[in-house]
Amino acid sequence: MMMRQYSTFYLGEDRFAIDILLVKEINRHLEITDVAGLPEYVRGLLNLRGKIVTVFDLACRIGRERCEMTPNTRCVVLKTNEELRGYQEAGLINDSTGPDVVGLLIDRIGDMIFVDDNQVDPAPANIIGVDDRFFSGVVLLEGELLVTLNAMTILAEGAGD
């Protein structure tokens, strides 16, 4: 069994978790350029030290209302497939992202947690009223139900349309 570290964050009052190996950095400087022609769930582009980051409105992506920008809003920047390859080859993760740098907008950042793989159950259909394909599983943690994200489906283009 494998112990994984997850980064947790909130969308509204619900807490979500993402495998920390997928995360490149969490950014608070959010000058997002709105670009016409993008899918609804893409908020725009961000200049991350010279790299273009496509910023997803995660809430919108998983079928909720678009998130509102507050001082607590953060952008969870994910690694590209290129950067993940090492982990994938070593069998450390079985999720993937894509060729582009993508950031997920979240309402507020939460704690870092350690979860053993056997604590993660497959996601039951239609939990908390959202499409389950975006989730890889659920963790019951001290009475709180935590959803772990599936980066691959979230980042897959067209999947939400």
Place this chain on the structure above:
Amino acid sequence: MDGIDQSLLDDLITESNEHLENVEPSLLLMEEEGAVSPELINEIFRAMHSIKGGFGFFGLSNIQGLSHKMESVLMLVRDGELTITSAMTDALLAGVDKLREMLDNVQQSEDISIAAELEPLLLILGEGPEVGEAGAEKGQDGNVDNILSGLDLADASLTEMKAMVEPGMQVFVVEIQGHLDLRDKNLDDGQFVEIIENIGVVLSTGSSFADCLKNGSTGTLLFASIIELDHLPGFLNISAAQIYEIDLKDLQAALEEKGSLAPPPPSSPIVSPVSSESPKAKPLTPPTPQKKCPPVQPKHEAAETLRVRVELLNRLMDLAGELVLGRNQIKQALQTKLSVALANNKTLTQFEICLENSFDAILDIVGRDFGPINETSRLRKGVEEECTLLKKSFRSALGFGLIETPGLFGIMQNIDMVISDIQNDIMNTRMQPVGGVFSKFTRVIRDMSKKLAKSFELTTEGQEVELDKSIIELLGDPLTHLIRNCADHGIESPQVREAAGKNSSGSIILRAYHEGGAVNIDVIDDGAGLDVETIKRKAVEKGQITKEALQSLSENEVLALIFAPGLSTAEEVTDVSGRGVGMDVVKTNIEKLGGVINIESTLGQGTRINLRLPLTLAIIPSLLVSSEGRLLAVPEVSIKELVRIPAMDVSDRIENIQGMPILRLREKLLPLIRLNDVFGLPATWVDDLGERHQDRRGALLDRRKLAEEFCAEDLLPNHTDMIPSQTTVSDRIDKIVGDDARHDNVRRSDRHNALHIIVLKHEKNYYGLIVDHMLDNEEIVVKPLPTYFKNCDYYAGVTIMGDGRVAMILDAVGIARSVGLRFDAKLAHENELLTAQSEEYKEAQQFILFHSGGGEKFVINIAMVARVEKISQDRIEKIGDKEFLKYENSSLQVIALDQYLPVGKSPKRPDSFFVIVPKLVKDPIGIIAYHLDDIINHRLDVNRQNNIGAGVLGTIMHQDEMLLVLDLYALFEAVDPEREGRLHKGQPLTGKRILLAEDTAFFRAVESDYLESIGCVVDVCNDGAEAWEKIQNGRYDMLVTDIEMPKMDGIELAKKVRENEKFKEIPIVALTSLIFEKDRDRILMSGVDAYETKLDKVHLLDTLRSLLTDR
């Protein structure tokens, strides 16, 4: 010959290794698929061709030989004469491996045996049997090539040898076993040579021959004889297995492969018994003194350069940009800090002063003079100490906030400079002078000259022109091909050249230069040029084009055929060029670089090949625009021109054809696209308060039609917008009179806003893209679009601006496609119709429309307005009954029109009003206007019947209103009756007959007025043709003509007049609205005596006077 240019060789090795890296997977793919795609085979073929050609130059015959055979095999595959078998792939792959091995150690490559790899290739090529036979007979691993390698053959000896081979003779090689064939038979080498001399001639002896007797080794000898192979063993008493017949062609090939590269003979060279009795007396073949290969040295370490991935450089560039951004932010933060510190310091100083004052006050109270020790003095001392302490602690508490933070700004300045340097240097890592590539060709040409026995003069120009490194690197290959082509096919042999009356030495010019934002490289030769007919013939032979299709091609298109794979104009295939791959490679490579290749050629005079390359692959010049608050970049390469349509012209110039807004731009109809429509967003406009509203019209429509709609629907929230308010007009006029348009931040995108249109190329057509603002030109770094933009055709990429903002790069073709723009026949037809009307349109006049409350409305031609100023009454100073507008160093007389014209009296002046300052007049006088109403276009006649009075030229009707057209000259004369006399001291030209040709009604009126004002009799006509008619039937003292006119323009008219004996003496004055440099020559060439700007009365009349009185 000097040593090999090492850097050249290094580059070649690197390139070749890259080629091989690509070849291997391609070969495997080819085998796997079993079928041959032309691109794939061409790619492999080209790779081998490059390797062969390259190493051929260096005389590295093993590499060249092996790649040559591989290329030959591939050629058969390409031409469909062979099918791919796994044996073939094996052979080719083995060849690739061997080439790699040799490339790893080029210096020793000549010592590496390639026999094992050559054999299967030769078998495939069907050259096998001959070799196989010999190989089988002799039962050893040698073959002709190998045997020949035992000979010290040099290029120079070939001709001599050829001369020795008489008709009927065959060339043979004999291998002699030193002990077996000579010692055991009691022969020495000299005697053996004599035996051969009996039956033929010895052509060459290998160095091994001299030593074979002594060492018992194998020696080689090359001879020619009329005896047939079968009989030779008998004559020579040598086993048949040791004698090979060789073809002279093979010999030539072997010689070329061998070059003069064989390792130096271990002992003194071998003799030719033909010319000497003493075998050792004189070498027939010179002992290869020209070593192309430098002495074997320890494995060569690539110099002081390091190959860095371009990706890494790009990343560094990005980071440097970010660093600059960060630095700017820190600087700004420090600046804020500094101002805070300065403020703090001030407070502190103040505090200290207060403290001092308080202290002084205390002293005043307690008295200053005390004895040394008493209660008060102790108290005073205590207060004094407390104060000092307070000051100190304040100072230290504010410490960091104060400027005195040691060296902080110095450090910042330092970092600032370092960061700038870093950014510059990183940028520069990508840019390299093209001279690095050029310098190689001197050597190439020299070698070619020796090889081809031609003489060349290579001139290189523009070595300092810089290009992106990635471009420079990829440029080497194609340029080498082009230069080789010039030398091999382009330049004729000296004999042919002399016969053609050319310099026997051919000239090749390699020139780099900047032009229009791109780098151009020309390769020019003065050789034979390309023969269009030969190209046609070859193209048909090769099946690249049918004879029928050829008919429709222009000469240039035929020339372009040489870029097709497999077509070579060379009659013979050499190892340098001629297989028809060269130009194909060149074109592919240049296009890969985003460049364009053009070819021009004149048969017998030479060829010019022009390469047009972008400066860098990643940075493109672009225009930044904004639309709906979004920042966008438009690559300049797709921009034809920028058009600004003033708000009041929008209705006149934009109309709706088939639901598409169309702009009348000169004689063309230009379809317009609004960016919002591209993005699928509703159109919006911004009101005077800067608030954005949705535009309910959705598209740009015809204004008249709109007006009707608006009348019908007067509840529309923005209908008041139809009536131009004072502010909007004045701000328009601000723009017109040349104020910086950018200062005006609030732009409205409704129909009352000026339109900013970018005219973009779309294949062969153009269309206009409407944007809100045009900002700066900037060089941008193109970054690829994230995959989420899959459905966004209209973006070409993303870029990050200097200030860190992200901007999308627009794609001209994608935009047109995404809105389904069509350039159909109907539009083309409309365009034709418009061309006819455009002439008149072109000279439509613009007038400023204003009034001063007196009831009448006035117009002044904008061409005569220098500027419009908004002023307040306190800037007006009265001197006598005259009013002057004060400036810092000067003043301008201003007038109110109601003082001089018979018009209604103006009410009391408002607090602020406008002064229209005219131009094209000496001593201008400002005209006071209370309200600027509009700027109108007018192209109808000026009615001069309503004679209102001096200063009014006439009236025009505009939207059912009668407007008074001011005649500034007459007006100013009315203001100051003596001024005309002051300005024009000349006599009146009473009775002079002047023919005036002018198509524009307004100018016709003004100009004839000017002319009549000095007493001339003016005869007017509407165009050149009419004028030509009149001039033939009348008598005129002078012709005054407009340039742009329908039917016959002024230039043509002037030419006609000058050419005619009868009228050629008539003075001609041309009038133009604007003079451009390019027109000037055209005008003067036509034979006119002078040209003047329209409306510039003073100069026009001066010119007239001098022309009329001189004659």
